[in-house]
Amino acid sequence: MAARVLVGVKRVIDYAVKIRVKPDNTGVVTDGVKHSMNPFCEIAVEEAVRLKEKKLVKEVVAVSCGPQQVQETIRTALAMGADRGIHVEVSGKDYDSLGPLQVSKILAALAKKEEASLIILGKQAIDDDCNQTGQMTAALLDWPQGTFASEVAVEGDKLKVIREVDGGLETIKINLPAVVTADLRLNTPRYATLPNIMKAKKKKITNVKPGDLGVDLTSRLEVLRVDEPPQRQAGVKVETVEDLVGKLKEAGRI
């Protein structure tokens, strides 16, 4: 029985917003743009809260890394039923270059500090689509991982995880402590209720600095340029199959 679950929640640009690239091509416009909790993180929070409601875990701790604004995201997790939050303060250039490697180092350190026995994350964030943090965190902790989970069941001191993979569904059994990453069909996240939003105000969010966790935030990656995807070009109509094959050969496709 996992006593404490850590759930990572990331503040990202809302999925419905039309993304625009900054004029200097260094990134996308985030100022004044609507942000929300990454949808896969919502699913992760929901799963953790359900485990608590089934009395399979004792405490759900929501974690987010970033500047002051990420506290909104932690509050949303608290309103969904997480017990307390941890805000890992990262801002400025460090935040701009924050990626899966640094976040997984932070999560690994927190998992040890908080004596967590389960970490649930979204499978990927909708801004960078990295799909790496869960896997890296498991590696750093030397814990088993159940990624792309569409179902999670506790069986004694093990987890049965059904994973969505290209070939279909794969069922694995892993020992606790473990890292699980949530896929789309794992659950449907609940709405926060008005009473829970008010209760969330009283739940604690502790602030932590990456340095306190012994984590080095230096990025090994440098973003050179960000561009819009190329405009979709008009197609060409062909008369016969021979024409089609000819055109494909011309374009070097076959």
Added chain:
Amino acid sequence: CYLLHAAKPFDFDTSTGLTDEQKEFQKVAFDFAANEMAPHMAEWDQNEIFPVETMRKAAQLGFGGIYVRPEVGGSGLSRLDTSIIFEALSTGCTSTTAYISIHNMCAWMIDTFGSNELREKFCPDLCSMEKFASYCLTEPGSGSDAASLLTSAKLQGDHYVLNGSKAFISGGGDTDVYVVMCRTGGKGPKGISCVVVEKGTPGLSFGKKEKKVGWNSQPTRAVIFEDCAVPVTNRLGSEGQGFNIAMKGLNGGRINIASCSLGAAHASVLLARDHISVRKQFGETLSNSQFLQFKLAEMATRLVASRLLVRQAALALQEDRPDAVSLCSMAKLFATDECFSICNQALQMHGGYGYLKDYAVQQFVRDIRVHQILEGTNEVMRMIIARDLLTES
């Protein structure tokens, strides 16, 4: 046109100036509206469905008794919180949100003026929407002249026996709890009391379901009392306090209805903006037309102005300020008029498509048209404001 690309995009942000908590409430309401209501609003309108299950889902989130006290199941929030929530919900379905607001008003009246027994008997079920409520003031012979109502309530032993009928009752026939203003005393407002009548009480019946231009996701019927006996203990407040209670309920109701208009207008402005950004005529998108740019700017400006007035009125009401009644009337008058005009212009910007039921904008127009009429016509709002201005203090 450079005007559209130079500045930062104004995302029609409805959350400026709100606390973090209010932003959370608003987010839940917007999400609920988008996921649970918007996909069904056309069907509910065309098939005249009273969406009981969806409303109960909303109640589970705390929307059944938003400003009712928590000890009887309410959410205990402020009038401003309530306005923000109804405005957001209304973007999903204005008609249903308007009914939810009427239900909330009734629950508040019982919570505020009912005995503890009454509160404990009715409020928990109303807050969970296990039971639904209706507000019964208007009669065939008394609309704006509400204080001239005729439904009588004669004291017989420990019961009032009600005779008369109410008109245009939202939810009538499908709801369970009726908050009824009736005459226990002499003429005028001071002879009116307020009693709670439960569906199934002998002597309570309903007229035919009215066919309306909008608000079709809520049934509207006459409510008829024929020697309908109601326990005296079902009275809210004291005898002769009924009109006062009704008006106090309506102050909040007016902010709620105005908030519903804001939501409809907000949704309509977004629909219009999206349409003119895509629709091309004369070789370019409609959004390149300076006339339409100016029109959109005016619509947005008047929407923001309406919103500010409604939220100020909500604050005044929750702080019990002396100008609260006037402000609520001003907010209802201004916002419902402006927002109808905004929705109507949004429809116009859609061209012929705006007239088709496949497009949502026409439903917003039809649904909010009645907001200029009920909960006190906009003419009555002017009466209230003028009286306030002209009375020597």
